[in-house]
Amino acid sequence: MRLSGSNLALHYEDVVVARDLSIEIPDGQVSVLIGPNGSGKSTLLRALSRLLKPKEGAVVLDGKAIEQYSTKEVARRLAILPQVLVAPESITVAELVAYGRFPQRRSIGGMTDEDRAAIEWAMRVTGMLDLRDRGVDHLSGGQRQRAWIALVLAQGTDLILLDEPTTFLDIAYQLEVLELLRHLNEAEGKTIVMVLHDINMACEYSHRLFALRDGKLIAQGDPRVVLTSTLIREVFGIDAHILEHPTSHAPMCVPIAVPHAVDHSPVPAPA
Amino acid sequence: MSATPVAAAAAPAVPRLGRPGLVVIGLFTLCLLAAFGTMGLGAVRVPQPHAIEALFGHGTPDQVRTIRDYELPRILIAFLVGIGLGVSGGVIQGLTRNALAAPDTIGVVKGAALGAVILLLAYPRAALSYLPLAAFVGGIAAMAVVYLVAFRHGGTTPVRLVLVGVAVSAFCESVIRYVMLHEAKGIGQALVWLSGSLASIDMQSVYQILPWIGVLTPLLALFVYKLDVMGLGDDMAAGLGVPVEWTRRITLVIAVLLASACVSVAGSIIFVSLISPQIARRLVGSRHGLLLPAAGAIGSLILLVSDAIGRGADAPIELPAGMVAAIIGAPYFVYLLMRKL
Numbered sequence: 001m002r003l004s005g006s007n008l009a010l011h012y013e014d015v016v017v018a019r020d021l022s023i024e025i026p027d028g029q030v031s032v033l034i035g036p037n038g039s040g041k042s043t044l045l046r047a048l049s050r051l052l053k054p055k056e057g058a059v060v061l062d063g064k065a066i067e068q069y070s071t072k073e074v075a076r077r078l079a080i081l082p083q084v085l086v087a088p089e090s091i092t093v094a095e096l097v098a099y100g101r102f103p104q105r106r107s108i109g110g111m112t113d114e115d116r117a118a119i120e121w122a123m124r125v126t127g128m129l130d131l132r133d134r135g136v137d138h139l140s141g142g143q144r145q146r147a148w149i150a151l152v153l154a155q156g157t158d159l160i161l162l163d164e165p166t167t168f169l170d171i172a173y174q175l176e177v178l179e180l181l182r183h184l185n186e187a188e189g190k191t192i193v194m195v196l197h198d199i200n201m202a203c204e205y206s207h208r209l210f211a212l213r214d215g216k217l218i219a220q221g222d223p224r225v226v227l228t229s230t231l232i233r234e235v236f237g238i239d240a241h242i243l244e245h246p247t248s249h250a251p252m253c254v255p256i257a258v259p260h261a262v263d264h265s266p267v268p269a270p271a
Numbered sequence: 272m273s274a275t276p277v278a279a280a281a282a283p284a285v286p287r288l289g290r291p292g293l294v295v296i297g298l299f300t301l302c303l304l305a306a307f308g309t310m311g312l313g314a315v316r317v318p319q320p321h322a323i324e325a326l327f328g329h330g331t332p333d334q335v336r337t338i339r340d341y342e343l344p345r346i347l348i349a350f351l352v353g354i355g356l357g358v359s360g361g362v363i364q365g366l367t368r369n370a371l372a373a374p375d376t377i378g379v380v381k382g383a384a385l386g387a388v389i390l391l392l393a394y395p396r397a398a399l400s401y402l403p404l405a406a407f408v409g410g411i412a413a414m415a416v417v418y419l420v421a422f423r424h425g426g427t428t429p430v431r432l433v434l435v436g437v438a439v440s441a442f443c444e445s446v447i448r449y450v451m452l453h454e455a456k457g458i459g460q461a462l463v464w465l466s467g468s469l470a471s472i473d474m475q476s477v478y479q480i481l482p483w484i485g486v487l488t489p490l491l492a493l494f495v496y497k498l499d500v501m502g503l504g505d506d507m508a509a510g511l512g513v514p515v516e517w518t519r520r521i522t523l524v525i526a527v528l529l530a531s532a533c534v535s536v537a538g539s540i541i542f543v544s545l546i547s548p549q550i551a552r553r554l555v556g557s558r559h560g561l562l563l564p565a566a567g568a569i570g571s572l573i574l575l576v577s578d579a580i581g582r583g584a585d586a587p588i589e590l591p592a593g594m595v596a597a598i599i600g601a602p603y604f605v606y607l608l609m610r611k612l
Binding site: 053 | 368
């Protein structure tokens with residue numbers, strides 16, 4: 001196990017998001033964090049990728065506390081695709097993907113053949129080669145997300161973390177992105193950890209599901225085992241039927257709308 | 272990496288440097304042409320080619336004196352201050368990811384002006400020789416206040432820097448006006464300085480600013496790639512291994528030192544630092560390795576032309592270069608914005 005967090009206390013600005021949270025990321029698998037808004041799933045992902053420093057506890061990467069690495073060294077071992085992505089004006093796909101080589105590059109000096117090969121490979125595997133000279137602002141939602149995934153792939157790490165990679169995408173693009181990530185896991189052996197909002201997508205595409213609520217890990221394991229109506233009630237506060245996907249046999253959650261049963265009190269902003 | 276990448280295809284993945292690189296060289300050539308071309312256009316006309324000959328010591332003593340003592344320092348200052356302001360604006364716009372951010376909008380220029388005004392009016396006798404120092408201190412102090420107020424939860428955000436900067440600018444501006452309302456004497460001098468005039472420039476000013484531009488601008492070369500990566504957002508940059516807050520702090524300090532040094536010798540020249548990077552971005556794109564040199568060259572070009580117009584157009588009255596730059600720059604800026612929409 002390369003990445004884990006133990007007894008983490010996490011704060012987002014002044015708000016306590018989690019205390020004493022522990023998690024172990026299984027190597028070579030797809031792990032998905034689910035939970036309601038404010039449950040701490042994004043905050044946990046940020047802590048695992050050292051974008052957020054835990055108040056207590058430690059994130060351990062390859063047997064060493066993550067703060068003991070230089071930030072470039074972390075970036076050579078682990079890639080993170082944040083939720084908020086900013087593409088500079090009029091940048092092309094190839095230029096964007098090239099930024100993935102920053103951790104390997106010296107501050108002065110051009111690209112090596114290895115850099116070029118990694119960029120080329122990342123664009124090929126994400127199907128972006130034909131679009132390499134296209135401006136990022138001229139891509140469809142799914143293509144744009146694939147370009148960003150190509151950027152983190154160009155980093156060349158086996159560990160890839162993604163914060164809600166399918167948000168803002170319609171269902172066809174969601175499938176496009178998730179199929180790509182599944183392919184990267186199966187064909188390239190990448191360890192994938194991501195936050196998803198859609199429970200059914202999470203069950204379909206994960207080997208291991210982590211369900212969070214109020215900064216606590218309520219359940220974890222194979223979605224076929226852990227996804228129950230009890231869990232849905234406990235984590236999301238709603239009643240739901242659990243069905244089986246007709247072809248993939250992954251569990252599916254179909255909510256039962258009960259008027260007035262849903263708590264409409266304001267929820268904290270997503271962390 | 273688990274899979275060995277197949278050998279890269281023939282086409283290089285690196286974006287080509289060609290055209291934008293040539294644009295930068297072209298811009299600096301234009302600066303040189305402007306520097307020589309505008310020589311001799313002051314209140315005392317020295318027609319070409321006599322102006323250039325006078326620079327090298329040929330011609331009447333009057334011509335030589337006019338060019339060497341009066342025009343040369345101004346041209347050198349316009350060149351250096353233009354670079355400083357353009358580069359400083361380019362860095363600040365990149366850091367804040369805000370096209371309206373520049374040393375003048377985020378507090379540095381107004382802070383420097385306040386420093387100078389306070390000195391001019393509080394100690395009228397100490398004035399002139401300490402003016403640059405007071406402006407320098409004022410600019411840095413204003414930016415320190417902006418950074419500290421914008422700093423929360425272990426870092427700053429681009430938006431907070433800009434908002435706090437605008438507030439601090441407005442505050443300095445109000446204090447300047449208040450002081451000037453109450454202290455009638457010394458206003459004329461302060462006004463000329465505030466409008467960014469290069470009239471009282473001599474070689475001393477050139478020697479004052481040269482080390483700042485000469486050291487700080489090359490230093491930025493170490494950070495251009497990090498600044499590019501920070502254009503992808505703070506989180507993505509941190510994920511790629513850029514020490515985001517540290518880079519932001521050090522490049523901001525460099526930009527503020529540059530701008531303060533410029534304002535301290537040339538007065539409050541506004542607009543050049545805002546508009547030069549904008550034009551540069553349209554010409555060479557947003558990669559800082561090209562953007563910053565281009566912004567510097569454009570800043571120089573604007574100031575060289577503005578100061579030439581300022582000293583020649585309405586002679587013997589001197590129009591401050593800063594004022595001319597704003598008069599030319601504002602409509603052009605609006606044109607750029609309209610064209611984009």
